[in-house]
Amino acid sequence: MQDLPNLFLIGPMGAGKSTIGRLLAAELARPFYDSDHAIQDRCGADIPWIFDVEGEQGFRLREIQMIDELTRLSPVVVATGGGAVLREENRRALRERGTVVYLLTTVDQQLKRTAKDRNRPLLQCANREQVLNDMFAQRDPLYRATSDIAVRTDRRSPRAVVNEILRRVHRLVDPLEPSSSSAGTLNHKVSQ
Template sequence: MQDEPRCNNSTNIFLIGPMGAGKSTLGRLLASTLKRPFYDSDKVIEGRCGASIPWIFDLEGEEGFRLRESQVIDELTQQTGIVLATGGGAVLRPENRTALNSRGVVIFLRTTVEQQLARTGKDRNRPLLQTENPRQRLEEMCKLRDPLYQQTAHLTINTDQRPPRQVMLDIKQRLMQHL
């Protein structure tokens, strides 16, 4: 984790973390509370493609999706005063980590594999979990991605067993210390 940067109304807030950590839910809450525009990079990609993330994965593979994701992240992070929820794998590409870290405050929403399974168990829009053993897949992704989340983030917030509003207030308090 890096030193917490100074934050003001034009500072971007970027949420990173694994699927099921609450990035989209918390991003919407935070943006509403702070009266900022909210973007979900996966939703922006779907809107531009006119197709779901699973369909993009089926047609273009993960590499095709990651290319689209990098383009959207580069574009959105150049705005000012936004809240952005990224996809869980956004940190896999170095250019995404650089754009996020250098263009705003990056908050790593940390959660356990158990919590991820509880939150994503019935969600069919998660192509990387359409496997015989979702737990094993999540554990593998955690091992690879956790160091990247930590390297990219300025702040880390645990979301396990906490209501979204409580987590959002925690994030807001941490950010306001730097306004």
């Protein structure tokens, strides 16, 4: 499977991008990068601090630069931050330099998965559920427009999600493969 393109994971916080990304990279024997962690490493500071000092706008500018750099590497698996799709520059870089996988999850799952996480500045508020619903309404159309495939992560093991991604990406790369009976209908079809 070394012939697969770069794989870029997008989706909301708590969808499992980092967990799935690490497993995909291990399966494909290629490097894994988490754009948020790469920004923190470069700055020597965590994301809440960057938001406090530079604001969301400053963070987004750093994110544009990091995604541009990471998407130029090959072959890689990259997990982006949940808000990466807000910037056209990021959407373009992701679409042009690899296969984009949208990991979907419900707001209920996001609430459970991020309940104790204090490194998410946009969730440091009283009504986390409303914030997540608002983000979904704003970002879901961007995730769908940017992605080549979409895969649900709710109530599935990380390994099952990885297997589904590999199977579907392989179909995109080689639509004539015998196991790809519905290759022409894969784009944006959400797996259950």
